[in-house]
Amino acid sequence: MPATVPCVRLSVEPSLVATDYPFSHRIRVRFAETDAMGIVHHSRYLLYLEETRVAYLRALGHPYPEMRSEGVDYAVLECFVQYRQPLRFDEEIDVHLQLASATRTSFQMSYLVTVDGEVRASGVTVHGCVTAAGRPTRLPQWLGELAGA
Amino acid sequence: MPATVPCVRLSVEPSLVATDYPFSHRIRVRFAETDAMGIVHHSRYLLYLEETRVAYLRALGHPYPEMRSEGVDYAVLECFVQYRQPLRFDEEIDVHLQLASATRTSFQMSYLVTVDGEVRASGVTVHGCVTAAGRPTRLPQWLGELAGA
């Protein structure tokens, strides 16, 4: 997406090197996530990225349910996925995650999906901090600091 | 995404004007598509875009199941979604679709999601033509011509 379009916040390029990512989370592909092409349906990857985000926040000591109960939520503003090689039923995938950048009210995460070290997909999600009423609000301080914002 | 990254094929910018799109398809939001934020989960938008692609191909006289039975499939190579305003249960959404560009073996579609004319989301999907065995193959002639490739 052209960088000149102000409404497109997505700007990071996910690294294809797993060791560039500080966090990873393993997920086994469910049968229900496949489709009639015999591979994982492209929409399911977003579930894997989300599960990994939640695991990452938990590992940081800031579990997502706790944040939600404190009235801060992370709306997904944009997502991008590149499908490089299909995923199949019962494969164990490693989703690598990096907090990529942040502004006062939003942050980006990039992802690499591998199986046995082989790259299968990469992606980026852009999130905005919102109140329970859905209004944009500042990132929690720890998150801004973590992102170097 | 920077245009200098050759592996990223996604290059079109979805118009935010519904009348720029030659095709549209109406879908009513299912309760099962919402999440605990009370809005449609971000992953479900990909289901709406896919349903609209299938409706578009049917309207063109080239139903997708027929193409699959002839051994050509359309793998999703990339997707991008921008979430502008949430969708809610039972809303009737119009997904507008445009065949945006094509190469010899791939094509892009752009999408605009509106409710009562109000923009809620936009998106792009990039597809590659593959054989039943998963190997890249040429676009069907009619599709290439349609895309002006």
Next chain:
Amino acid sequence: MPATVPCVRLSVEPSLVATDYPFSHRIRVRFAETDAMGIVHHSRYLLYLEETRVAYLRALGHPYPEMRSEGVDYAVLECFVQYRQPLRFDEEIDVHLQLASATRTSFQMSYLVTVDGEVRASGVTVHGCVTAAGRPTRLPQWLGELAGA
């Protein structure tokens, strides 16, 4: 399920004759609803039943979102599905629905899923009326009357 088990409320037997059902709703199978067996995944049928329930309540003049905004919700207490013949991508299915029975706080609906008049599946769902806080409450009067409770 044995009728002697008090906690199992499900008691109706869905008719296999479409004309026994006063309401029906047409749905086209999405590609994302198939699985690697090439047929619709068994979990998706519950989405079809739910979409049909919502359409039924709307047709009755009691749209579900309106009821929810008035503080009454319909928790699913039990479900049963019998899969007779598979459903496939792009098939147009007719989901027939009957309000089968009701107690003071719960009701049952039975369903028949057909394609071109051929039976594919049948099912039953049991629902309890609950307040926004999740406590059981009485059925709305119109619903109790409709069910002959």
Next chain:
Amino acid sequence: MPATVPCVRLSVEPSLVATDYPFSHRIRVRFAETDAMGIVHHSRYLLYLEETRVAYLRALGHPYPEMRSEGVDYAVLECFVQYRQPLRFDEEIDVHLQLASATRTSFQMSYLVTVDGEVRASGVTVHGCVTAAGRPTRLPQWLGELAGA
């Protein structure tokens, strides 16, 4: 369901005592599995039961993907779920599984879903052994023996 209906194979009553089940599998609830009622959507339970079945077969040394590659598949013929207490985002659920009964060509599994020992749901699935072409076939010998058929 009345036992007099021959087409309904489902006949077992899931125990509500976790220690009655020889196998259990832990799953953490994904955010995407919740709905606008703030709890896990009733259709997702079938995904948990399926993931547990797959884990069970793997633990028995008969991984499901291997069986599928040998041309035997397990079609779901019926399912029943009873929802007792809701599941919420991020909860860790234990799905307990028991191979409940078998005939020459079908078997039943019963399930209990608990969180910290508290019962949340129970269920039964009925499966038929089918060939790749979808025709009923005999259970593998080990499975029949395991079920005491």
